[in-house]
Every structure is written in C-alpha cells, then in structure tokens.
Amino acid sequence: MSSSKPSFSDYFGKLGGIPMYKKFIEQFHNVEEFEARPDDLVIVTYPKSGTTWISEILDLIYNHGDVEKCKRDAIYKRVPFMELIIPRLTNGVEDLNDMQSPRLVKKHLPVQLLPSSFWKNNCKMVYVARNANDVAVSYYYFYQMAKMHPDPGTWEEFLDKFMTGKVAFGSWYDHVKGWWEKKKDYCKLYLFYEDMKQDPKCEIQKLLKFLDKDLPEETVDKILYHSSFDMMKQNPSANYTTMPKFCMDHSVSPFMRKGVSGDWKNQFTVVQYERFEEDYEKKMKGSTLQFHSEI
Known part of the structure; x- marks a missing residue:
C-alpha cells in the first residue's frame, strides 16, 4: 500500500468533536435546520450495525408486507440517509x-448531533x-469497498483507529451509550442486532407494538x-449493487458481506482480542448496557 494515498485528515474533519466526512460537515447546516414531522420514524445505528436490515424490515412493515412496493426503489432512496449530502451526487435532506x-x-449521528426538530416533535x-467486535470487522471491510473512506491500512491499524474513535461517526462506545441513556426520556425502542439474529420474529413483534401496528401472522x-x-443479498433494491462503482466497489468486498454474529473470531488474533477486551471493560465501565459477542 502506497504511503502517498490520502490520509485521515484529507477525508475527515470534526463536528462537535466527532470525526466526520468533510463533505458532511460542509453541508451540516442543512441537517440542523431540517424540519421533522411528528409521524417521522427515525432509524439510528452506529455504522455496520444492521442499518439496512432494520430499514428493510420497517419499509416492509409500513407497506404491509407488499414486497413489490418495497422494490419500488433502492433502499437508500426509500429510507434516505439524512446527513449524506454530497453536492451533485446525493442529498438526504432534499430526498x-x-x-x-x-x-x-x-x-x-451520535445522540448530541440529532437535529432538535426530532426531539421537539417527539418523533419515534x-x-x-x-x-x-463484529462492528469493527464489518467496518474494516466497508472502509475498503466504500470509496468515501481513506485506505484503512492493515486490520491491526484499523482496529487501533476503531478503539480510539478515529473513524467516521466517532467512538462506538460513546455512540451506543449516548443513545442508551436517552431511551429513558424519549419515545425510543432500543434493539440489539444479536437478538434480531436469534429471534427475528420476536423483534418484529416488538417493532409492531412500538409502532401501534397490527399485522396478520x-x-x-x-x-x-x-x-x-x-x-x-439477492435483492438489488436492498443490497446496494445499484450504487455506482466509484462509490462502492463490490468486487473488493460486498456491501452485504456475511450478516452473522461472531464473525470477529475469524479476524481477531488472541493478542488483539485480549487488548480489545481490556479496553472495552474500561470504556463500558458503569454502563448498564450488555452485549452478546456471539449467539
């Protein structure tokens, strides 16, 4: 890998202390000024945490399981990524x-950067x-295929960046804890990817109850x-294969790679795992948030 490749600082700046794509920062005033509607449903995740999966489930729920309706357009058009604003290419706010x-x-976005109109309108x-562990691995492969990122370097180098929060959207630890704390005060449903893998029907029932919707079995x-x-993975309206190659190169790594829980065991060395766990314990100390690292 050539050292002349663009670096972290060529791609990222800071937004409220959080590493963010420079192009996002330039346009962030449009995000802050966004007018939410009371019936908006906000889907929030740290990257590589099942975003497309939950988006597809919710679009299917909203369309009463009508599969053809859910193929009306690519997932990123049906469920716009609000802060993704790249002039002449895409604009989540306009969509x-x-x-x-x-x-x-x-x-x-981390909880502190969510536009105020969503709180004011008490949006669900x-x-x-x-x-x-799994997020770090998935993010590493995503960095390689999604061309909005600098070269991630080796797995070891990327893992260091992940642990220190020097990746887009900042620290995973702060993100999951920040939203967990807010769930006490607002109309929020906090789900876990591992629960969705283990018993997806149960999690869909939770979503239906939260949304006051009733669907036949x-x-x-x-x-x-x-x-x-x-x-x-086979559905072009869900798997991001409709994205141009200069944005996402699926020949490097598919957007929908494995979709399993516990794949980190195939990536971490024993030494990396021990170091990661020690750091994890420090950063998550005092939080009531509990995760399964495998199912």
Missing part, C-alpha cells in the same frame, strides 16, 4: 423533503446496537422471509 408522510429517516426512534412471516440476509 426527505420530497417524500410524503410517514417517512423513514436513516441516521448514524428505533436504535439498533451491535456488539463492538402470514404478513409477519412474509416480512421475516423477505428481510432475511439471503433474500436481501
């Missing part, structure tokens, strides 16, 4: 403003958290089937 209600709004929010089963990893 949302053009949408009819009720809207599904995707975000990766669904947060999905995934264990740190056969519709729930249909949603389960069409939101499974195997079905989504």
Whole structure:
C-alpha cells in the first residue's frame, strides 16, 4: 500500500468533536435546520450495525408486507440517509423533503448531533446496537469497498483507529451509550442486532407494538422471509449493487458481506482480542448496557 494515498485528515474533519466526512460537515447546516414531522420514524445505528436490515424490515412493515412496493426503489432512496449530502451526487435532506408522510429517516449521528426538530416533535426512534467486535470487522471491510473512506491500512491499524474513535461517526462506545441513556426520556425502542439474529420474529413483534401496528401472522412471516440476509443479498433494491462503482466497489468486498454474529473470531488474533477486551471493560465501565459477542 502506497504511503502517498490520502490520509485521515484529507477525508475527515470534526463536528462537535466527532470525526466526520468533510463533505458532511460542509453541508451540516442543512441537517440542523431540517424540519421533522411528528409521524417521522427515525432509524439510528452506529455504522455496520444492521442499518439496512432494520430499514428493510420497517419499509416492509409500513407497506404491509407488499414486497413489490418495497422494490419500488433502492433502499437508500426509500429510507434516505439524512446527513449524506454530497453536492451533485446525493442529498438526504432534499430526498426527505420530497417524500410524503410517514417517512423513514436513516441516521448514524451520535445522540448530541440529532437535529432538535426530532426531539421537539417527539418523533419515534428505533436504535439498533451491535456488539463492538463484529462492528469493527464489518467496518474494516466497508472502509475498503466504500470509496468515501481513506485506505484503512492493515486490520491491526484499523482496529487501533476503531478503539480510539478515529473513524467516521466517532467512538462506538460513546455512540451506543449516548443513545442508551436517552431511551429513558424519549419515545425510543432500543434493539440489539444479536437478538434480531436469534429471534427475528420476536423483534418484529416488538417493532409492531412500538409502532401501534397490527399485522396478520402470514404478513409477519412474509416480512421475516423477505428481510432475511439471503433474500436481501439477492435483492438489488436492498443490497446496494445499484450504487455506482466509484462509490462502492463490490468486487473488493460486498456491501452485504456475511450478516452473522461472531464473525470477529475469524479476524481477531488472541493478542488483539485480549487488548480489545481490556479496553472495552474500561470504556463500558458503569454502563448498564450488555452485549452478546456471539449467539
């Protein structure tokens, strides 16, 4: 790997102390000024935590399991990524403003950067958290295929960046804890990726209850089937293969790579795992948040 490749500082700046893509920062005033609607549903995750999965499930719920309706467009158009604003390429805020209600709004922002209109309108929010080990591995492969990132370097180098929060959207630890603390005060459902893998039907029932929606059993089963990893991986409207190659290069690593829990064991060395666990204990000390590192 050539050392002349663009560095972290070429791609990222700081937004409220959080590492963020420079292009996002330049346009962030549009995000801050965004006018939420009371029936907006906000989907929040730290990157690589099941964002596309929960988005597809919710779009299927909103469309009563109508699979053809959910193929009307790519997932990133059906559930716009609000803070993704790259002039002449894509604009999450504009996409949302053009949408009819009720809207599904995707975000990766830490809790302190969420636009105030979502709090004012008491919008419902669904947060999905995934264990740190698997997120680190998935993020490493995503950095390689999504061209908005600098070269991640070796796995060892990237793991250091992840542990110190020197990645887009900052520290995983602060992100999951920040949203966990807020769940006491607002209308939020906090889900875990590992629970979704273990018993997806139970988690879909939680979503339906949270949204005050009632769907027949056969519709729930249909949603389960069409939101499974195997079905989504084959679905061009869900698997990001419609993205241009200069944005995402699936030949480097597919966007939908494995979709399992516990894959970190194939990546971490024993030494890396021990160092990671020691650091994890320090950073998560005092939090009531508990994760499964495998199922």
